[in-house]
Amino acid sequence: MSQWLTIVIIGLLTFGIRYSFIALFGNANVPEIIKRGLRFVPAAVLAAIIASELALNNSQIELFSPKMAAGGIAIIVAWYTRQVIPTLVAGFIVFLLLN
Amino acid sequence: MHPKYQAWFAGIKAEIPIVLGVVPFGVIYGVTALKLGLSPWLIQAMSTIIFAGSSQMIVAQLFGTGVPNVAIILTAAVVNLRHALYSASVAPYLQQLKRAWRVLLAYLLTDEAYAVAITGYQERNDPEYDHWYFFGAGFMLWFSWQLSTAIGLLVGSQIGTMPVLEIALALTFIGILVPTLRDKAVIGAAVTGASVAVLAAGLPYKLGLIVAAIVGIGVGLGLEGKRA
Numbered sequence: 670m671s672q673w674l675t676i677v678i679i680g681l682l683t684f685g686i687r688y689s690f691i692a693l694f695g696n697a698n699v700p701e702i703i704k705r706g707l708r709f710v711p712a713a714v715l716a717a718i719i720a721s722e723l724a725l726n727n728s729q730i731e732l733f734s735p736k737m738a739a740g741g742i743a744i745i746v747a748w749y750t751r752q753v754i755p756t757l758v759a760g761f762i763v764f765l766l767l768n
Numbered sequence: 769m770h771p772k773y774q775a776w777f778a779g780i781k782a783e784i785p786i787v788l789g790v791v792p793f794g795v796i797y798g799v800t801a802l803k804l805g806l807s808p809w810l811i812q813a814m815s816t817i818i819f820a821g822s823s824q825m826i827v828a829q830l831f832g833t834g835v836p837n838v839a840i841i842l843t844a845a846v847v848n849l850r851h852a853l854y855s856a857s858v859a860p861y862l863q864q865l866k867r868a869w870r871v872l873l874a875y876l877l878t879d880e881a882y883a884v885a886i887t888g889y890q891e892r893n894d895p896e897y898d899h900w901y902f903f904g905a906g907f908m909l910w911f912s913w914q915l916s917t918a919i920g921l922l923v924g925s926q927i928g929t930m931p932v933l934e935i936a937l938a939l940t941f942i943g944i945l946v947p948t949l950r951d952k953a954v955i956g957a958a959v960t961g962a963s964v965a966v967l968a969a970g971l972p973y974k975l976g977l978i979v980a981a982i983v984g985i986g987v988g989l990g991l992e993g994k995r996a
Binding site: 672673674675676677678679680682683684686687688689690691692693694702703704705706707708709710711712713714715716717718719720721722723724725728730736739740743744747748751752753754756757760761764 | 785786788789806810813814817818819820823827831837840841844845848849850851852853854855856857858859860862863870871873874875877879882883886887934935936937938939940941942943944945946947948949953954955957958959960961962963964965966967969970976977980981982983984985988989992
């Protein structure tokens, strides 16, 4: 199987995964528990991605690092400013100072 | 200007801070895949056809190792499995749309577009034009991803690494997520998701993220139930 065919199949599968529930929901009534659970998807998934990016170094847990400090400051700035750019800038500055 | 274009531009604008974190990643992907010996056309086509950064990076690395293509396909699918959660999350908002719209928005449903789109749905409350907002955010991300891949191919090995870029995406997600943490149940879901993701990092193929999401959602539901 060529590399081209491989990436086309991966592309189709990826699209299928992204389209899956969007296609299903059009036709069916969704149980209440699922609807309530979906409210927590952004928080759970985004927090999981953030934590894996900041607290892991080559799959090893590292809780005291410039990355974690930058993340901590960024959380505080984000909490008070509710804006992305100041959060990004504050995190960058802390990271650069500690590196 | 027609409200639909206003919503579209608002989506583009909301996506810009995220793009700052994504462009370096796209460049690094282009450079890395080139160094691994893949053809430039294939590298660029992966950005269009697959359009999922982490799995593209993994696929590029696996192509050089002699791993059978069937195994590469399965690995990429598992890595992208988390997008099913996004699909379920946005699905209720897309129910009324025509199929062409749903197909388009599904194609654009990446981590970075989802983060902006779902916040838009929760806060804009403009059901008539929210899909244009989603489209603007997704388009902006798509365009930046194609362009940054191309830049990576052009600059090739001339570019060095910049450590600060490692944390750009995480910081951007913090900027999006933290302002949405309004009640105990959502905070509980976030803290749990973060903790489980770190503890389950040993699981292969980013499955730790899926486990973290499921446990986080469960905790959120539990906390909400208690309050009610």
